[in-house]
Amino acid sequence: MKVIVVGAGPGALADFTGRATDALKEADIVLTSDRLAQPLKQLNGNVRILGVMDTAAFINDKADEDMKICVCASGDTGFYSIASTLAKKIDPAIDLEFISGIGSLAYFAAKVKMGYEDMKLVSLHGKDKSIVPYVCYNERVFTLTGGSIKAHDIIKSLREAGLSNVTLYIGEKLSMEEERIVKGSPAELADVVFDDLTVMIIENKDYVNRYVTLKDGDFVRGKSPMTKEAVRNLSVSALEIEPVDIVYDIGAGTGSVTCAMALKACESMVYALEKEDYAVNLVKENMEKTGARNIIIRQAAAPDGMAAFPAADKVFIGGSTGNLKGIIETILARNDKAVFVITAVTLETISQSVDVLKTLGMEMDITCANISQAQKLGRYNLMKAENPVYIIKGAKTFEK
Numbered sequence: 001m002k003v004i005v006v007g008a009g010p011g012a013l014a015d016f017t018g019r020a021t022d023a024l025k026e027a028d029i030v031l032t033s034d035r036l037a038q039p040l041k042q043l044n045g046n047v048r049i050l051g052v053m054d055t056a057a058f059i060n061d062k063a064d065e066d067m068k069i070c071v072c073a074s075g076d077t078g079f080y081s082i083a084s085t086l087a088k089k090i091d092p093a094i095d096l097e098f099i100s101g102i103g104s105l106a107y108f109a110a111k112v113k114m115g116y117e118d119m120k121l122v123s124l125h126g127k128d129k130s131i132v133p134y135v136c137y138n139e140r141v142f143t144l145t146g147g148s149i150k151a152h153d154i155i156k157s158l159r160e161a162g163l164s165n166v167t168l169y170i171g172e173k174l175s176m177e178e179e180r181i182v183k184g185s186p187a188e189l190a191d192v193v194f195d196d197l198t199v200m201i202i203e204n205k206d207y208v209n210r211y212v213t214l215k216d217g218d219f220v221r222g223k224s225p226m227t228k229e230a231v232r233n234l235s236v237s238a239l240e241i242e243p244v245d246i247v248y249d250i251g252a253g254t255g256s257v258t259c260a261m262a263l264k265a266c267e268s269m270v271y272a273l274e275k276e277d278y279a280v281n282l283v284k285e286n287m288e289k290t291g292a293r294n295i296i297i298r299q300a301a302a303p304d305g306m307a308a309f310p311a312a313d314k315v316f317i318g319g320s321t322g323n324l325k326g327i328i329e330t331i332l333a334r335n336d337k338a339v340f341v342i343t344a345v346t347l348e349t350i351s352q353s354v355d356v357l358k359t360l361g362m363e364m365d366i367t368c369a370n371i372s373q374a375q376k377l378g379r380y381n382l383m384k385a386e387n388p389v390y391i392i393k394g395a396k397t398f399e400k
Helices: 018-026 034-040 052-061 082-089 104-111 132-137 151-160 229-239 256-264 277-290 324-334 347-359
Strands: 002-007 029-032 047-049 068-073 095-099 120-123 140-144 167-172 180-184 198-203 247-250 270-274 295-299 314-317 339-344 363-369 372-377 380-385 389-395
Touching: 002 018, 002 082, 018 068, 018 095, 029 034, 029 052, 034 047, 052 068, 052 082, 068 082, 082 095, 104 140, 104 167, 104 198, 132 140, 132 151, 132 256, 151 167, 151 198, 229 256, 229 314, 229 339, 229 363, 229 389, 247 256, 256 270, 256 277, 256 295, 256 314, 270 277, 277 295, 314 324, 324 339, 324 347, 339 347, 347 363, 347 389
Parallel strands: 002 068, 002 095, 029 047, 029 068, 120 140, 247 270, 247 314, 270 295, 314 339
Antiparallel strands: 140 198, 167 180, 167 198, 339 389, 363 389, 372 380
């Protein structure tokens, strides 16, 4: 058996490559989606509509037959395509070939006269994730929409996150007679109705450099306690946050750690709890000031306030109001691989934190940070010591 996965490009036959057209004409059967079936019948009389997993099952069932199957995929074979799924799911003995097509990225970027060498590529098609982190930390984002997340959902999320200054380029029914391409701000396009399957380029000239280290002067202080710069950096570093991690901040205070973690979780969200209303407002001010908008802040006490949050990968606990054991147990019940960092200043908090982690059978790594900052005194710089802070890292097992 020979299986050829063909990239159809945006969909119009005129945009198929010559190799793709030849392969489709020569195939014994063409498997494709409902959207592409009708035009493909002009090239091959035996076109069948199948879903991704049904396509893999069909190919495996026919593996011993002497036939040529052509699978026609939307766009290119290398960008969130059925091609990569088939490569994993079908019998390795089957002769498999990919023929690339004109991807929607290349087509759409050409239409809006824009290069795409520096774009962040994201697919929200059929996925439950937010575009907000990507837009915060990248000048240009290209995304595919569809399934549960559509163009109007993205526009709404951008407005709610305060990203009203971005420029949207939206394309639908690309290469077809009904093709439509629009440009505007989230506010200008808020009431426009778009097709379920669209492509978007989101341009944010005020994107945040996620590689910067936030300074204490970058934050509005207010009357909430703030984790100082050196301890903040050590704590965030200890968590080893990856871009896709779901992160909690329990007892957010001013939001300084919240914002620092948000820069690390640049393809995900930070979920923060703070029980004081004035502190919640302060966190929102600092989100605005630093541009770290991939944060959901809720006024509530832990662990009850965490119920609506997705399971956490990394957790910073700056304040537990006596509920430390309950907080950690609740988080571990949803993800027993979660990693925790607790900061403690008083002997009582240090003792309680160690006892709780021991009781829960967790491994620990404890660091005592003694920080001194230079203070100008006439012609001299005097080192002024801050209170020592214990940074306690805990997890069921530390990954090697």
